[in-house]
Amino acid sequence: MQLSINVTNFLLLGLTQDPRRKNIVLATFLFFYMETLVGNLLIIATIKTSQALGSPMYYFLFYLSLSDTCFSTTVAPRTIVDSLTKEATISFSECLIQVFYFHLFGSLEIFILILMAVDHYVAICKPLHYMTVMSHQVCGTLVSIVCVVSCVHSLAQIFQALSLPFCGPNEIDHYFCDLQPLLKLINSSSYIE
Template sequence: MENTSNVKEFILLGLSENQGVQKICFVMFLFFYTIIVSGNLLIVITVTSSQRLNSPMYFFLCYLSFVDICYSSVTAPKMIADFLVENKTISFVGCITQLFGVHFFGCTEIFILTVMAYDRYVAICRPLHYTTLMTRRTCGRMVLGSWVGGFVHSTVQTLLTTQLPFCGPNKIDHYFCDVHPLLQLACTDTYAVGIIVAAGGAIALSCFFILVMSYIVILVSLKSQTYEGRQKALSTCGSHITVVILFFGPCTFVYIRPSSNLLEDKSVAVFYTVITPMLNPLIYTLRNEEVKSAMKKLWSKKLGSEVGKM
């Protein structure tokens, strides 16, 4: 990656410059990141090892958990390490790589959440056609399409940013490298690039609109179902809606508008880069009896094998 700018590295100002606050944040975010990795990894292991969790819903959930691990790992380890050092630098190449990773995994997650909404729509509104519409091959193509869509989006954002000249200040008022903070450091007019970045934010808004419409249709169709059917559908859909609101709300807020307050942006960014990936395993397991049952069986098997070895 060629750097034609004078700036060879950037300084990340982080969430706070107060030493006491940074120590508290180190412990807190290390705890959060541990939950993200362990919780989502547990879901991946549970779904892949359980024969009962073989429906498309769990197939997508497995990939969502994997993406959450990758997504948070792009920003969280660097942020946590920076709480312990005074000089929070990142190289130009490292900064652009982080920018690519954030948008790649973030956009992929948006598409996977949208695909999961479609899966729920077909399961509830067209149950007789579910097995023919949501085949393993179709699900695989949907996941592949999500990865490709995330890659294309991220490549466009990254290439546009690398073409900008950076010749002056190199302090980024954020805890990771993102488009808006970098646009403010570029020593050229960034209006056109800012419009394209906002268009990228429109992807999140469009997907959110599709999700809202799909759930309106689902809720209307539930009127004709039995009480037990409604309860089961609302349980699975409720988990998904919670995740969608927690992820899409802050994400759309940051990227759909021109950035004027980076302090506000980085505070909101904590929600979709750390909080949502941490809450996803809790939301999907606490409200899903099948996942909880599969996890209990997995642990009982593991404990049984350990006892057998003793």
């Protein structure tokens, strides 16, 4: 793997450079982030404290809420802080960490939604075998598998980013680090689609 990185910091241009609009961005992101946190933490607490919510659907819903909380935490707090500053910079390593966690929790949410669909399929199409097919051990194994697959997916994104030559501009026309905006910054003569 060829590592050619001359850029140490990135400048996040964000959603706007206008100070009044930055206040709107701050208020909007803060409101929705807090709503997401409160809603997901209430779901997590309710499922963990209730004895009646022990079915596989609630097991998957617990992990969906947990991954959604982590997913929103990868972007929203940084965006809120950046809307308070004049210039939002992020180091190369912080950018890669954000890409990793963004893809980790994003893919984890997708895979957990797939597991919930499988759970519903088994409950509807195989109701007599439901408790055998969707036992707690099977559900735990499925969640473990999707965690590993999500981690592998995220590592693949990081290795892809590390193999790219960042030698040019350092302005990301986005409000957080992701691969798509980063691809616009690489030395285009060495980039292969």
